[in-house]
Amino acid sequence: MHSIQIRPFEALDAPWLVAVHDFLYSRDEGFDDSFVVLVKEILDDFITNHDAKRERGWIAECDGKPLGSIFCVALSETTAKLRLFLLLPEARGMGLGKRMLESCMGFARGAGYTEMRLWTHESHKAACALYGSTGWQLMDSKPVHSFGVDLVEQSWKIQL
Structure with a gap:
């Protein structure tokens, strides 16, 4: 891959992000x-209501082609929530996920959060290993039944 950059999310990225999640x-x-439907609701809410000082989204891309996303949103005054962390299969295994996660956590620290939380599924083994x-x-x-399938739902946290 050529030069990979992590740039701020823009509303124009939303259709791609919804489609790739789907x-x-x-x-x-x-x-x-x-x-x-949930992904679209999360993005619509972020686009309409996010606080630019305390909440941010990013898109990883290479030569203008999006490769993934990550978002930091407020859960409370002191706790941020990591959302919509995704990497295309061809972008995995190169350290990009760790770079994106570190960027998101660094932003959260800088925005004054003292803790981050996230919700995921056990089946996302690479992401869980990264966390x-x-x-x-x-x-x-x-164990839960969500999105039409049986899953093991997980909640994670980190002190910043």
């Missing part, structure tokens, strides 16, 4: 349409 999660996880290797702690793990 495609990858239906293909790889068997998720139904309720998942893409564990960068100091995140697994808080909770439980």
Whole structure:
């Protein structure tokens, strides 16, 4: 790959982000349409209501082609939430996910948050391994039926 950059999310990125979430999660996880509805709602809310000083999204791209995303949003005054962390399969295994995660966490620290949290699924093994290797702690793990499939939902946190 050529030069990879991580740039700020723009509203024009939303259709791509919704489509890639829909495609990858239906293909790889068997998720139904309720998942893409949730992704669209998260993005619509971010575009309409986010606080630019305390919340931000990023797009990783190479030569203008988007490769992934990550978002930092407020959960409370002191706690940020990591959302919509995604890398295309061809962009995995190069350290880009760690770079994106570190950028997001650095922003959260700079915005005054003292903790970050995230919600994911056990099936996202590479992401969970990344969280564990960068100091995140697994808080909770439980079986659920979401998005039309049986999953093990996980909650993680880190002190910033």
